[in-house]
Amino acid sequence: MSQETPSPDVMIDLIKVSKVYPPDVQALTDVSLTVRRGEIVFLTGMSGAGKSTLLRLLSRIEKADKGLVEVAGIDVAKLPQRQIHVLRRKVGMAYQDFKLLPERTVADNIAISMEVAYRTPAFIEKRTR
Incomplete structure (x- = not known):
């Protein structure tokens, strides 16, 4: 985690995460979020608010331009391609068109x-x- 002593109950930790799509579409700006073990989170918002982008970062479909994305203590940006399947087993997502x-x-x-x-x-x- 981003803390000095990692907390085993933190499952998702986003710290000042930003993502920009070309040419200059700011999808996420300095987003911070902590989800603890057992919590259920719903992302709602208008089209283009960054919901799908956040999920794509959590599952390492894409990488953040800035900030830290951790899932179960794993910095997803540093995860080797061959280990991404392990990450995806830890995160369950239901998209709006499920x-x-x-x-x-x-x-x-x-x-x-x-x-x-x-x-x-x-x-x-x-x-x-």
Whole structure:
């Protein structure tokens, strides 16, 4: 974490994060956010407010131009390409156009990402019920 003594309960830590898209579109400016273990966060706002950009930075689809982005104590900017899949297993995101499978229940739709990550049926059952 950015603190002197890392806190094991901090799952997401953004400190003064900025992202600019060419030619000069400021998507995020000095954004700071801390999310602790067990917290659920909803990002809302108008189109172009930076919600998707923030999620893309958390999952290392893109890198921040300035600032620090940490997930579970990992500085995502320093993460080697071959390790990005490990990061993405730690972060669950639901985009506004989330494409639920209509033939499955809500719990079954949620379970899909855990099935892909080879979680045990007992683990999935505990998390989705």
